[in-house]
Amino acid sequence: MKLFPIRGGIHPDYRKETTCEKAIVAMPMPSALHIPLQQHIGAPAEALVKAGDTVKKGQLIARSQGAISAPQHAPTSGTVVAVTDETAPHPSGLPQATIVIEPDGKDEWAELPAPIADPFAADAQTIANRVAESGIVGMGGAAFPSAVKLNLGSRHKLDTLLLNGAECEPYLSCDDRVMREHADEVIDGARIMAHALGTPNIVIGIEQNKPQAIEAMTKAAATFSNVTVVGVPVQYPMGSERHLVQAITGRETPARKLTADIGVVVHNVATARAVQQAVRFGRPLLGRVVTVGGGAMREPMNVDTLVGTRVSDLINFCGGFASQPARMVNGGPMMGQPLPSLEVPVVKGMSGILALTAAETNEHPVQACIRCGTCVTICPCGLVPVEMAAFIRKDHLDVAAKLGVMDCVSCGSCSWICPSHIPLVHYFNYAKGMLNAQDREKRKNDRVKTASEAHTLRLEKAAEAKRAADAARKAALNKSTPATSEEASA
Amino acid sequence: MSIVTSKSGPFTHAASSVQKTMTLVLLALAPATLFNLYLFGWPAILLFIVTVGACVAVEAGALSLGGRPVKSTLLDGSAVLTGWLLVMSLPPWAPWWVGVLAAVFAVGLAKHAFGGIGQNVFNPAMVGRTVLLISFPVVMTAWVAPHPLFSADAPSLMDAFSITFGGNMPDAMSAASALGHVKTELSRGIPVSESMAQVPNLFDMAVGYRAGSMGETSALLILAGGLFLMARKVISWHIPFTLMATVFLMGTLFNAVNPERFASGLFHLMSGATFLGAFFIATDYVTSPVSKLGQIVFAVGCGIMVWIIRTFAGYPEGMAFAVLFMNALTPIIDQYTRPRLFGRTRKGEPLPLKGDN
Structure with a gap:
């Protein structure tokens, strides 16, 4: 094919x-x-x-x-x-x-x-x-x-x-x-x-x-x-x-x-x-089936696990830790989430539990960007991570949005390859969260605005109707006494 | 057990680091440098030590002045690289103060005044070289013919001290670089086609047996270093290939039109700092565009400028000016050469669905 x-x-x-x-x-x-x-x-x-x-x-x-x-x-x-x-x-x-x-x-x-x-x-x-x-x-x-x-x-x-x-x-x-x-x-x-x-x-x-x-x-x-x-x-x-x-x-x-x-x-x-x-x-x-892996696991393996099993039980079943893990990850190491605690249950979307050693995570202090451009070359979405991160750091989220931060799939490739160890995806996730929140807020405000405008309109309409009714009533009164009306208009 | 949830993924990382990148570049420069140090002997070695040392010293000073970590930043190797490239662009027998002054302008002005590593707009080494070239044109164009170490007429270490630190440059030893020669002759009314007869043949120019700065000579070893960097994926073909192709094409094209006035493409390619510039100067990460398309635009610009300056301007060599000129355009090139986003048109609109209009 x-x-x-x-x-x-x-x-x-x-x-x-x-x-x-x-x-x-x-x-x-x-x-x-x-x-x-x-x-x-x-x-x-x-x-x-x-x-x-x-x-x-x-x-x-x-x-x-x-x-x-x-x-x-x-x-x-x-x-x-x-x-x-x-x-x-x-x-x-x-x-x-x-x-x-x-x-x-x-x-x-x-x-x-x-x-x-x-x-x-x-x-x-x-x-x-x-x-x-x-x-x-x-x-x-x-x-x-x-x-x-x-x-x-x-x-x-x-x-x-x-x-x-x-x-x-x-x-x-x-x-x-x-x-x-x-x-x-x-x-x-x-x-x-x-x-x-x-x-x-x-x-x-x-x-x-x-x-x-x-x-x-x-x-x-x-x-x-x-x-x-x-x-x-x-x-x-x-x-x-x-x-x-x-x-x-x-x-x-x-x-x-x-x-x-x-x-x-x-x-x-x-x-x-x-x-x-x-x-x-x-x-x-x-x-x-959950992959229990990582260098800090004593016996990494794929385990057929019931939903609701505590992660700690799962880890014990796999022989516990061989060494102190540097990071606990829910999912894969690229797009997985940090695991907040071992006392959480296995859920339907949990493909892996990883106990990673420091050698595996290979974390280093962040250094200045040297603009090597590798993040641009490898981005599967065609984004310019180096530029977006620079704007997000200054909280220019609107510019980041224009550059396409919302199109980022958070695959982590840019963070993975960055020689300066800049947590690019972390910046993008932050920006996406903030922009989503702003969007929700804006829609909420728009709804409030629409509702209040409708309310004003309704009040105006009611007032208008009342005026019309008053006028009609007056007109009816005038009709019954035409002479007065003519005098008034004269 | 304490669990860290301080950052989002990925929780694995490539074995890449700034230091590793810089070390690879230095490694790639080493063969050409060693050969040239051999070619130009003790004065060149002394100047090399002085210039690299001065760059590291200025970097350390600027870092401590700015309250930044000194040791860890020095270890990234960028100051050494700047000094190294800088000395490659100086006349090998230049006096010590040329190296020191160039280091101050390169690292102090071009790099740290703009915010340090990654923040500079202009290539530091080229700023250093250019400032010196404009301020001290005589010293900066005092080229010598090669005097290989241990050869009969090579200066001894004592002679070298006197040349580098005593300012006793032996007059008889100076020689014109090929580009300089052609330019001077042209200004005297001697056509390029004739003056070319007196420049070293292309083979000598390729291996480096000629007068010039350390980086100008020995195109082949520079090429080897460049190919090594490409193999290690530190640089890609986009800038070096495009730049050299542009210089070659411009030269060939105009040479075909008027060989009396314009040097050939091959001459342009093999002379001056074409190779060093293409592989090591124009490819500087910080001051070149980040996207591949941008890098091609940048390299075409550099190539055209190199040819124009060499052919029409007052200076025989134009690589430094060309790179600096294009450095200034890098931010704007970056803006117009962003890749197309997945699922969107070049303009940023979502791709149309079939059947949509």
């Missing part, structure tokens, strides 16, 4: 070898599960259980609220100990509503929705509904509710479902292992999603540094003529949705548009597997 070049990019040390050759290991049941009500982009779910309730595995414990939201299910059978606020796996470390379940050890299933006998005969809505009620979110890290993305077929003319198996982040190998060990399920899930979307073609993009995954997937896809497995160049950030679409289809997604606008919907490989489980077996999303 002909591929298309993408701009820039970097080649970091991938360091996947410590985990990618080991089979996925299932973690034994932890002593408690902490299920946050918001593990996805959108509105948090609403708890349906309270302390003391008994729940079964797969039972709905929190329902979705609003158009963009996802429900939560009990990952095992047991008792609800509390519905309380606990630290969420977010860099802020702020507490979030969380359902705490104490497993009873029986792992007893609740009654699950019936499997959809022939998904390829079912209509798109049926499949999207099943995906929605199964709490499936994008498992590549963004955690966007998948059902919303499965409905895109109704509003856009789509031709391709692109399954993202690039896994371009260093260290992470959970998608690699899923593709190697569950290729048939992934392909089946992809075909179900393509059916729901109405896309004739399925392309699975996998970086060429995963030859076994490419082989396994190619084999699993062999019988389906509309499924193509493509090895894409090893070039970070190949796994960025827009860049992968460009590499495979040659189409460039216009700014502020979705890939769906150019006919392509992208889903992660692990998401496809979750969809397959939900449609074929009625099983909601209860867990995921």
Whole structure:
């Protein structure tokens, strides 16, 4: 298959070898599960259980609220100990509503929705509904509710479902292992999603540094003529949705548009597997494969983990720390977030837990920019990081916005390559946050202004009406006494 | 366990550093420098030590005056590099004060008065050289023919002290550089085609066996250093290749029109500081544009200016002036040569969707 070049990019040390050759290991049941009500982009779910309730595995414990939201299910059978606020796996470390379940050890299933006998005969809505009620979110890290993305077929003319198996982040190998060990399920899930979307073609993009995954997937896809497995160049950030679409289809997604606008919907490989489980077996999303890695981990591996497992339990399962980690990361080292605490739960979008040594993070004091221009050369979005950072430092956010800071995907390539160790992405994230806040504020002010103008207008109209009524009344009075009126006008 | 959440990712970093970059540039300069120090002997070695030392001293002074960390900044190697490039652009037997004064203007005025590393608009070494050239034209154009170390007529270390620190430049030893010769002859009414007969042949010019500043001679070793920098990805082909191609094209074109008046492209390419300028001066990160397109524009400008100055202006060599002139234009070039944003047109509008109008 002909591929298309993408701009820039970097080649970091991938360091996947410590985990990618080991089979996925299932973690034994932890002593408690902490299920946050918001593990996805959108509105948090609403708890349906309270302390003391008994729940079964797969039972709905929190329902979705609003158009963009996802429900939560009990990952095992047991008792609800509390519905309380606990630290969420977010860099802020702020507490979030969380359902705490104490497993009873029986792992007893609740009654699950019936499997959809022939998904390829079912209509798109049926499949999207099943995906929605199964709490499936994008498992590549963004955690966007998948059902919303499965409905895109109704509003856009789509031709391709692109399954993202690039896994371009260093260290992470959970998608690699899923593709190697569950290729048939992934392909089946992809075909179900393509059916729901109405896309004739399925392309699975996998970086060429995963030859076994490419082989396994190619084999699993062999019988389906509309499924193509493509090895894409090893070039970070190949796994960025827009860049992968460009590499495979040659189409460039216009700014502020979705890939769906150019006919392509992208889903992660692990998401496809979750969809397959939900449609074929009625099983909601209860867990995921997490890469536990980094030089400070004693036994790095891919762990099949229940949602709600404490990160500390997961780390203990992997033998604990071999040395004191310099950084704890939720996700990959390029785009992952700092982990605020080890006492946070595993969530649906958590692809990796990394305990990195100081040698791995290679942090150095920031030096002055020498304008080497490498950040400009490697930026996959065509931005000029050196210039934007200079303006953001002076808080000229409007200029930074003009230069395109909102188009930055925060891939981290510029920060990674900067010889002066300038935290460029940190500046851009700051600017994006501030600009978003300003935008919200402005829209709020606009709403207030519109409302107050409408109010003034309403008052004026009322006054006008009153004047008109008065005039009419006067006119009526005058009519009854015309003589007076003539005198008055004379 | 204490957990740090002080910054956003990435949490890994390339093995790149400012110091590493500077060290690679110095390494790339080393062969040509060593050869030239050999060629011009002890006076050149003394001037090298004095100039580099003066640059480091001025940098240290400026840093402590500005209340900045002295030791860690000195270790980035930028002051050494400035001094090194500066001395490469001076006459090898120039007296010590030329090196010191040039260092003050290069590091003190061009670099630190503008805010130190990364902030300077003009290439410090070229500012140093240019100020000296304008203020002391005689001393700055007193070229000598090569006197290789240990050869019969090479000055001894004692002679060298007298040349560098005593100001006793032996008159008989001065020689004109090739560019200077052609220019002088032209001003006397002797056409280029004739005066060219007396300049060293192109082979001698390439290996460096001729009069000139250290950086002007030995184009081949400079080229080797430049290719090394390209292989190590410190610089890219854009500036050196474009600059040399422009100089060559301008020379060839006008030489074809009037060989009596204009020197050939090859002569322009091999003489003067074309190679040093193309690989080591114009490629200076701080003072050249950041985008590849900008670098091409910049290099074309440098090339044209070099040719114009060499051909029409009062000075035989124009590299320093050309680079400084284009340095001044760098901010504006940067503004007009930003890459196209992903998903947007050159004007910054989102790309149109198919079917949109």
